[in-house]
Amino acid sequence: MITSPYIERDSILHRLDPRVKIIGTAVFMGLGFMTRDPVYSPLIFVFTVLTFRILGKIKIKEQFYVLKPLIPIFLITFVTWPIIIDPWEKGVLIGIAYTFRLIGITIMAFGLVMTTKQRDLIRGFTKMGLPYEIGLTILIALRYIPTLYYLAQNIMDAQKSRGLELEKGNFLERARKMIAIIIPLLVLTIKTAEELAIAMESRGFGASRKRTYLIELKMTPIDYLALGIIFLALALYLGLKFF
Amino acid sequence: MRARDIALSGVFAALTAVGAQISVPLGPVPFTFQVLMVFLSGLVLGAKLGALSQAIYLLLGALGLPVFARFSGGIIHIYGPTGGYLLAFPIAAFISGYFSEKAKTFWGKLGGCLLGLSVIYILGWARLGMWLGMDFKKAFYLGVAPFIVFDIIKALMALVISDKIKKALRG
Numbered sequence: 319m320i321t322s323p324y325i326e327r328d329s330i331l332h333r334l335d336p337r338v339k340i341i342g343t344a345v346f347m348g349l350g351f352m353t354r355d356p357v358y359s360p361l362i363f364v365f366t367v368l369t370f371r372i373l374g375k376i377k378i379k380e381q382f383y384v385l386k387p388l389i390p391i392f393l394i395t396f397v398t399w400p401i402i403i404d405p406w407e408k409g410v411l412i413g414i415a416y417t418f419r420l421i422g423i424t425i426m427a428f429g430l431v432m433t434t435k436q437r438d439l440i441r442g443f444t445k446m447g448l449p450y451e452i453g454l455t456i457l458i459a460l461r462y463i464p465t466l467y468y469l470a471q472n473i474m475d476a477q478k479s480r481g482l483e484l485e486k487g488n489f490l491e492r493a494r495k496m497i498a499i500i501i502p503l504l505v506l507t508i509k510t511a512e513e514l515a516i517a518m519e520s521r522g523f524g525a526s527r528k529r530t531y532l533i534e535l536k537m538t539p540i541d542y543l544a545l546g547i548i549f550l551a552l553a554l555y556l557g558l559k560f561f
Numbered sequence: 562m563r564a565r566d567i568a569l570s571g572v573f574a575a576l577t578a579v580g581a582q583i584s585v586p587l588g589p590v591p592f593t594f595q596v597l598m599v600f601l602s603g604l605v606l607g608a609k610l611g612a613l614s615q616a617i618y619l620l621l622g623a624l625g626l627p628v629f630a631r632f633s634g635g636i637i638h639i640y641g642p643t644g645g646y647l648l649a650f651p652i653a654a655f656i657s658g659y660f661s662e663k664a665k666t667f668w669g670k671l672g673g674c675l676l677g678l679s680v681i682y683i684l685g686w687a688r689l690g691m692w693l694g695m696d697f698k699k700a701f702y703l704g705v706a707p708f709i710v711f712d713i714i715k716a717l718m719a720l721v722i723s724d725k726i727k728k729a730l731r732g
Contacts, residue, residue, distance in 0.1 A: 323625055323634075347636075384625070387633035391641040394692065401694050420637065427636045431625040439624065451567055452617075458571025459578070459617050463628065466572070466579045493714050500594070500722050504576075504601065505729050511572045515565035523564050 323384055323431045331374035331433040335541040336442030342548045343430045349555050350423040356415035363422035370429045384428045385421065392417055436460055445535055458514070466507060473502050566610055573602045573614035574621065577650075578628035593630060596681070596712055599650045600674050600719035603658030605726060611654035619647055643704075645688025646681055653677030657719075667720065674716035682709075 331339070350362045370376045385392075399413030400406040431439065436457070444453040477498055478484065484495055518524075580594030603611035618628065619639065627634040629647070639647055660673020682705050689704045690697035 323627070384635075387627075388635060388637055388641075391637055391643075394642050398692060398694055424635055424637045427623075428625045436626075455567050455571045455574070455613070455617050456620060458568060459574035459621060460626070462572050462575040463578050466575050467582070470579055470583060490714070493718055496594075497718060497722055497725075500597070500601075500718070501725055501729070504605065504722065504726050507572050507576055508569070508605070508726070508730060511568040512565060514568040514572075518564040518568065 323428060324435055325376055325380060325432050327375045327433075329373060329375040329433070330540070331370070331429075333540075334433075334544055335535055335537050336434050336438045337446055337535065338537075338541045338544050338548075339430055339434055340439075340442050340446065342544065343426055345548050345552050347423050347426050349552070350419060350426065352555075352559070353419065356412050359415040359419035360422075363418040363425075366422040366425045366429070370425065370432070374429065374433050376429070376432055380432075381425055381428070384432070385424065388424065392421060395420055441531075441533065441535055462510070465510075466503070469506060470499070470503050473499055473506075569606055570610050570614040570617060573598070573606060573611070574617035577602065577615065577618045578621065581628065581630045582632060595630060596678075597715045597719055599654050599681075600657050600677065600716055601723060603654035603656070603677065604661045604670070604674075604719055604723035606658065607662055608655045608658035611658040612651040615651040615654045619650065622647070642689050642692035643685065646685035646704075648688075649681040649684040652680050652684075656680060661723070670720055671716065674719060675713070678712055678716060681712075 346366075353359055353362060367378060367381060370381055371378055396413045396417040399416065400409035434442075440448075440453045440457055444450055474484070482495055482498060484499075487495070577595060577598040580598035583594050599615060602614045605611075606614060621628045622634045623636045623639055625634050625636070629638050638644060654677070656677040657670075657674045660676070661670050664670045664673060686697065686700055686705050690700035693700050693703075
């Protein structure tokens, strides 16, 4: 089922302002991608796992759980290197190093959504300049994924109860049968969207060029401290790399 | 943006996420509604809103939400071997939407869908090829050839569906 990767915990990372977490994730992912040294690459993985374990209180098993669907990608990443690099033993070692780096970067990205609620994430992006309309579109998409999923299941069950056999026939026949699922799904989806739009406008959406917010984001001293650490790490990395 | 545009883009992004999870078993190649929803978002919403809904879909996935195929998500999907296909979705939706707005005949719209499909294959093929050590021939046989017939049928399905939907919603 499509659910948020968010994990409720009482931790430093959870309490940080979402803007700080977004900037931190972007900076550290950028540093990770810029690291080319096969010796330092696996350290990215170690630091990332430990950071979310210690500061975010997310168990290592929970961190690895979100990686399970991505195992094929990691395997392709690893297998590619021995093919490209001669001798293949060196390729294996480089493949191991770079695969761990990729896993570390992936955990960084998931860490952001594991420690931040969806709404707070959108608020953070909006405060940093994302147009409000885009943020609202994202929230609408998030809100309606489970609704439309169950709607699709209901339509399938309803059509099956009327004798539609989805698992029989060749490809073309099945394609024609799927149309009987898609059309009601789309009609109901579009009607839902139009009703939602009417509800939004009747509540004053777009009536004023300047809008107010129910919840305001506020930076606390620990947020500024975290920002300082992030930019210090960035400055250190750039200093070591280019001087 | 108007409320209707925002609502439609949002629910179509959600619909693509749902479509990516619904699959019909068909031997080796899984038939999901993901690509079908890309075409439909362009055909039903038009070029701009269709592209926006697909961009929102990619944003959700990039943020780590499990909206890609098999309830998977994460920026790695866009960076990884199949990222080219995903990045082509907004472009394909825009192209099919543009042709559905401009073309008057069924064949014109089909041409638009096939052009959008070509963009998906070109970007997907390029990225997969890079990932396989610049072996583009192998990438073609892995990532393009097995899907062509099925995806053309999806394009035809999308055209039939969008036509019926416009009739159903008119009135």
